[in-house]
Amino acid sequence: MSMHTPGTPDIGRRLAADLARLSFEDLPPDVVQLTKLFTLDTLGVIGGAAKAPGMAELQAALTEWEANGTSTLLLSGRMANPVTAALANGAAAHSLDFDDQHDPARVHVFCVVLPAVLAALEAERKISGKDALAAIAVGVEVFCRLGLACYNSLGKGWHPTTALGTISAAAAVAKLYKLDAEKTLHAMALAFVQLSGTTQFIADGALAKRIGPGFAARSGVLAAQMARHGVTGPWRFLEGKAGLFELYERGEVRPEILSDGIGEIWRVRELSMKPYPCCRCVHTVIQIALDYRAEGITGAHIASGTIELSEVNRQIVGSPFDQGHHNPVVHAQFNAAYAFAAALTDGKVTIPTFTPGRIRAPDVAFGSLFETIAAADMEPTAVPPARVRLHLKDGRTLERTRWTMKGAPDEPMSEEEVFAKFRACLEHGFGTVPDDATALQEQVMRLDEAPTARDLIALFLRCRQNGRAA
Known part of the structure; x- marks a missing residue:
C-alpha cells in the first residue's frame, strides 16, 4: 500500500503544467486512432440509450427549465446550456453500461470526457477536429492516471467514474479552451470542489447510477468555464490536507502515476471496449x-x-x-x-x-x-x-x-466488431438506416481532417431524425 504524505507540494500544479504543454502534435498515430474508435463507440452507445430507463425522465427534468441554448441534447435534439447538455449526454453514454472502461483503474472514461468536450465545443463553434481530439485525449489521460493513482477508490465506496471524472472532464475542456497552466490548475481545482460519487446507487439499484457520469461531465464543463473567466479554486486540490488524496482516498494513493511519462505513455492504449451492455x-x-x-x-x-x-x-x-x-x-x-x-x-x-x-x-x-x-x-x-x-x-x-476478458488490450475487439457494435446500437435506439450510420462512422474516423468538429453532432442528429424509431 502506498500512503501519501499530506503537504507534498505542487502535485496539482505540476500536472496542470504538463497538460498545458500537450497538443495534437504530441499524439502518436495509434493514440489518435484509438481516440477516434472510442469516440465512435461512445456515440453509438449514446444512440442506443434512446429507450433506456430514466432517459426520458431526465430529459424532461432538465429541459423544463430551459427554452433554448447553444449545445444539443443528443437523444432529443433539444438545445440547452452546455452544462445541461453535458449532464444529459453523459448520462446517456452510461445508461446501458455498454461504455468503455480502464479495467485496472476501474473508471468508465469516454462517457464523461466526450460529452463534456462535445457540449463545450458546440458552444464555441470554431473547434477543429484536431483540437477536439487533443482535448479528448488529455481528458482520458488524466482520468486513467487518476484512477490508477487512487487505486482503491471503489473499495472505499466511491464511484470513481463520477468522482474522478469531474476533474478529468475539467482538464479536457481546459485543453479545448487552450487554457494556460494556471487556469488549467484552477479548472481542475474547481471541479474538485464539486466532486461527488457513491456506489450506494449500485447497492440500491437506483437510476442515479447512470446519471453519475453526467454529473461529472456537467461539473467539469462548468469548472473550466469558470476558470477561463478568472474564478480560482484550491490549488492544493490533490495534495492538501483536505484534498483528494487525504480527504477522499485516506492516503492510499500512488501520486507518481499522475506525472510519470506523461506525453510519452498514453493510457488510452489500456482501455477496454465492452462487448456486453452490463458491468x-x-x-x-x-x-x-x-x-x-x-x-x-x-x-x-x-x-x-x-x-x-x-x-x-x-x-x-x-x-x-x-x-x-x-x-x-x-x-x-x-x-x-x-x-x-x-x-x-x-x-x-x-x-x-x-x-x-x-x-x-x-x-x-x-x-x-x-x-x-x-x-x-x-x-x-x-x-x-x-x-x-x-x-x-x-x-x-x-x-x-x-483469466482474460474480451475487449481488453490483451483480447481486443477488432475494428469491424467495433463498427458492428456502433451500427447495432444506433439501430436499436433510433432505427438508424445504414447509410446514415456509415456517414457518421466515416466522419468520426476522419475527425483529424475536419475543420470543424461540430459536424459530428449534425450527423448524429441525422441518424436520429431519419431513423425508423424517430
Whole structure:
C-alpha cells in the first residue's frame, strides 16, 4: 500500500503544467486512432440509450427549465446550456453500461470526457477536429492516471467514474479552451470542489447510477468555464490536507502515476471496449457461460452453482439474483448470476437482455441457484478473472476458469466488431438506416481532417431524425 504524505507540494500544479504543454502534435498515430474508435463507440452507445430507463425522465427534468441554448441534447435534439447538455449526454453514454472502461483503474472514461468536450465545443463553434481530439485525449489521460493513482477508490465506496471524472472532464475542456497552466490548475481545482460519487446507487439499484457520469461531465464543463473567466479554486486540490488524496482516498494513493511519462505513455492504449451492455465485472462470467453452452450445458442441468470473483468484483456484482427486484434493469446489469443465466440460455448478451421482461422470464430463474464468493487465488482488485463451478443434477461437478476478458488490450475487439457494435446500437435506439450510420462512422474516423468538429453532432442528429424509431 502506498500512503501519501499530506503537504507534498505542487502535485496539482505540476500536472496542470504538463497538460498545458500537450497538443495534437504530441499524439502518436495509434493514440489518435484509438481516440477516434472510442469516440465512435461512445456515440453509438449514446444512440442506443434512446429507450433506456430514466432517459426520458431526465430529459424532461432538465429541459423544463430551459427554452433554448447553444449545445444539443443528443437523444432529443433539444438545445440547452452546455452544462445541461453535458449532464444529459453523459448520462446517456452510461445508461446501458455498454461504455468503455480502464479495467485496472476501474473508471468508465469516454462517457464523461466526450460529452463534456462535445457540449463545450458546440458552444464555441470554431473547434477543429484536431483540437477536439487533443482535448479528448488529455481528458482520458488524466482520468486513467487518476484512477490508477487512487487505486482503491471503489473499495472505499466511491464511484470513481463520477468522482474522478469531474476533474478529468475539467482538464479536457481546459485543453479545448487552450487554457494556460494556471487556469488549467484552477479548472481542475474547481471541479474538485464539486466532486461527488457513491456506489450506494449500485447497492440500491437506483437510476442515479447512470446519471453519475453526467454529473461529472456537467461539473467539469462548468469548472473550466469558470476558470477561463478568472474564478480560482484550491490549488492544493490533490495534495492538501483536505484534498483528494487525504480527504477522499485516506492516503492510499500512488501520486507518481499522475506525472510519470506523461506525453510519452498514453493510457488510452489500456482501455477496454465492452462487448456486453452490463458491468465489466461480469463479462468473464458471460464468456464462461458461453463456453459451457458450447459443451451442451443448459439451465435445466444445474442443481446449484458457485461464481468466484475477486473481492472487489464480488462486492459490486455478487448479490443473489432477485427476479422480483424493484429496479430489475440496474440489478441485472450488476448481477453475475443473472449474466451467467442469460448468456447460457440465449447464447448471447445484448441490449434486450437487460429489459424487465427478459430478466423476469422463467427460463433464467435458475440464476437464483448461484452463490457468488471471493476467490482466494485472485487479487482482490483484479477485474478480469472469474471461475464458475456447476453442480449438475446428475451428480457431476464442472469447473471453468478464465483469466482474460474480451475487449481488453490483451483480447481486443477488432475494428469491424467495433463498427458492428456502433451500427447495432444506433439501430436499436433510433432505427438508424445504414447509410446514415456509415456517414457518421466515416466522419468520426476522419475527425483529424475536419475543420470543424461540430459536424459530428449534425450527423448524429441525422441518424436520429431519419431513423425508423424517430
